[in-house]
Amino acid sequence: MNRNRAFTLIELLVVIAIIAILAAILFPVFAQAKIAAKKASSISNIKQLALGVIMYQGDVDDMFPKNHYLDEGVTIVSLKTGDPIVSPDRPWTYVIQPYVKNYPIIRDPGNLVDPIGAWSGAPGGTGWYYNWDRWPGYGFNTTFLNPAPGCNPWGSTTANPGYEDFGPPIVATQVNRPSNTVLFTTNKVVGSSAGAYLSIDAEAPGGLYSTDSCDWSNGGWGSGSYGDSVGLYPGNPTYTGTFSLPYAVGGNVGWCDGSVKYQKPGALAAGTNWQIGATNLQVWITNTSTYQWDYQGGQ
Numbered sequence: 001m002n003r004n005r006a007f008t009l010i011e012l013l014v015v016i017a018i019i020a021i022l023a024a025i026l027f028p029v030f031a032q033a034k035i036a037a038k039k040a041s042s043i044s045n046i047k048q049l050a051l052g053v054i055m056y057q058g059d060v061d062d063m064f065p066k067n068h069y070l071d072e073g074v075t076i077v078s079l080k081t082g083d084p085i086v087s088p089d090r091p092w093t094y095v096i097q098p099y100v101k102n103y104p105i106i107r108d109p110g111n112l113v114d115p116i117g118a119w120s121g122a123p124g125g126t127g128w129y130y131n132w133d134r135w136p137g138y139g140f141n142t143t144f145l146n147p148a149p150g151c152n153p154w155g156s157t158t159a160n161p162g163y164e165d166f167g168p169p170i171v172a173t174q175v176n177r178p179s180n181t182v183l184f185t186t187n188k189v190v191g192s193s194a195g196a197y198l199s200i201d202a203e204a205p206g207g208l209y210s211t212d213s214c215d216w217s218n219g220g221w222g223s224g225s226y227g228d229s230v231g232l233y234p235g236n237p238t239y240t241g242t243f244s245l246p247y248a249v250g251g252n253v254g255w256c257d258g259s260v261k262y263q264k265p266g267a268l269a270a271g272t273n274w275q276i277g278a279t280n281l282q283v284w285i286t287n288t289s290t291y292q293w294d295y296q297g298g299q
Contacts, residue, residue, distance in 0.1 A: 035110070035247060035248070038109040038110040038246070038247070039110060039246075039247040039252065039262065041109045042108050042109055042110055042186060042246075042247070042252050043252050043260045043261075043262075044105075045105040045106070045108065045109075045138070046138060046184050046186075046252055046253075046254040046260045047254065047258070047260050048100050048102065048105055049096065049100060049105065049106070049138060049184055049254065050183055050184060050254040050255070050258045050259075050260065051099075051100075051258055052096040052097075052099035052100040053065060053092075053096055053099075053183065054172075054258055055096075055099040056095065056096050056099055057171075057172055061171065062171040062172045062173060063169045063170070063171050063172075064145045064146070064169040064170060064171070064172065065092040065095050065096060065140070065169060066092065066095075066146055066166075066168070066169050067091065067092055067140055067142040067146050067166055067200055067201055068089045068090060068091040068092065068134075068198070068200060069089065069090045069091075069095070070087050070088075070089055070090075071087055071088050071089070071090050072087050073087065074086075074087060074088065075087075076088050089134070090133070091133050091134055091136075091198070091200040092140050092200060093106050093132075093133045093134075093136050093200065094133045103132055106132060106133075106136035106137065106138060107119060107132070107136065107137045108136075108137025108138060108186050108187070108244070108246060108252075109137075110186070110244075110246030110247055111137050111186060111187075111188065111189070111244045111246040113188070113189060113233070113234055113235070114135075114189055115189065115190065115191050115232070115233065115234055116131075116135070116189075116191035118131040118132065118134070118135035118189065118191075119131075119132065119135070119189075133200075134198045134199070134200060135189045135191065135198065135199045135200075136187065136189075136199060136200060137186065137187055137189065137199075137244075138184045138185065138186060138187050138202075138254075139184065139185050139186075139187030139199060139200060139201050139202030139203070139242050139243075140183070140184060140200055140201060140202055141181075141182045141183055141184070141185075141202050141204065141293060142166050142200070142201040142202070143166075143201070143202075143203065143204040143207040143210070143213045143214070143215050143219075143293065144181075144182075144204060144207070144210075144212075144213050144293050144294045144295050145169060145170055145183070145295065146166040146167050146168065146169050146170075147166075147167050147170065147212055147213045147214065147295075148166050148167030148213065148214035149167070149211065149212050149213070149214075166214055167214065170295055172256065174295055174296075175256050175295040176295065176296060176297055177297055178255065178256040178257035179255055179256075179257045179259060180255065180292055180297070181255060181256045181292060181293070181294070181295055181297060182202065182204070182253060182254075182255065182256075182268075182292055182293050183254045183255055183256045184202065184253070184254035185202040185242075185243050185244075185251060185252070185253050185254070185263075185268070186243065186244045186245075186246060186247075186251035186252050186253075187199050187202055187242050187243065187244055188227050188233050188242050188243075188244045189233075190226060190227055190229075190232045190233045190242065191232060197226050197232060199242065201219075201242065202242055202243065203215070203219045203220055203221065203225060203226075203227060203241035203242045203243070204219075204220065204221075204241075204293040204294075205220060205221035205222075205240075205241065205268070205269040205272045205274045205283050205293070206220065206221070206269075206271075206272040206273075206274070206283045206284050206285040206286075206291070206293075207219065207220055207285075207293065208220040208280060208281070208283070209284055209285070210285060210294065212294065212296060213294070218280065219241065219280065220241055220280040220283055221239060221240050221241040221243070221269065221272075221274050221278075221280060221283050222239050222241070222274065222278045222279045222280035222281070222282060222283050223237055223239060223277075223278070223279050223280065224279045224280040224281060225241040225242075225280040226241075226242075227240070227241040227242035227243070228240075228241065238265070239265075239274075239275075239276050239277065239278060240265045240268075240269075241280070243265065243268065245265070247262065249264055249265075250262055250263055250264040250265065251263065253268060256295075268292065269283075270287075270290045270291065270292055271285060271286060271287040271288065271289070271290040271291030271292065271297075272284060272285055272286055272287075272291065273286050
């Protein structure tokens with residue numbers, strides 16, 4: 001005689017418990033795999049950008065790009081609103097596009113915070129291609145690769161007065177340690193509806209008081225920097241300025257020789273007195289031989 005035997009309650013509970021245990025084990029693994037995939041994609045993006053800069057240098061007498069330029073006498077039209085834009089500013093992201101031919105790679109896949117809607121197409125004319133240039137997910141080491149000696153820490157400078165507060169770009173041969181001098185970092189997209197800071201610059205720890213560069217008074221690393229200001233970047237402060245930490249407790253860094261590697265804040269702030277909880281006004285360069293941002297490092 002055939003009898004249909006159903007599962008008992010105990011058997012069902014045992015199966016459910018096994019599934020729950022497996023899920024508890026596997027879900028963190030899946031999450032880590034997802035982060036690792038984004039991290040690898042980010043490294044690839046920075047690698048392409050760094051190689052784009054190297055190819056750009058081949059056409060401009062070995063010079064690094066400027067953080068941004070005014071395209072004087074040119075008028076472009078917003079693809080989103082149709083409004084004319086006279087003499088648009090052209091960041092480094094724009095001038096190396098002919099070499100990388102890929103706009104999406106300037107957005108870091110692990111850092112999706114977009115407070116002003118530059119990437120999401122939010123209302124108000126912010127979500128069009130021109131803003132991608134100015135709010136990328138990677139920052140350029142403007143402080144030292146576009147140095148302006150002689151400026152004060154409040155953003156005004158006698159070296160290069162007017163619209164742009166940074167100096168002319170240096171040439172690649174001036175970099176003492178290309179494999180240990182920052183070119184790009186993963187960067188926070190900062191801004192607000194009241195006023196937006198561009199995200200094209202990677203703020204250097206201790207750069208505020210450097211004698212061979214220029215930086216803003218609210219730049220650098222630590223609370224008080226615009227990258228950690230309430231209302232400009234959502235979330236808790238990281239005390240790392242514009243340097244974003246989308247991959248566990250660190251981010252990716254591209255170097256002047258074209259290499260890329262993952263860095264934690266403590267390693268990237270080597271040669272300074274930076275620590276969690278410090279204000280940007282308290283962070284100084286203490287050892288130029290281990291500092292990784294200044295092209296003259298190691299002297």
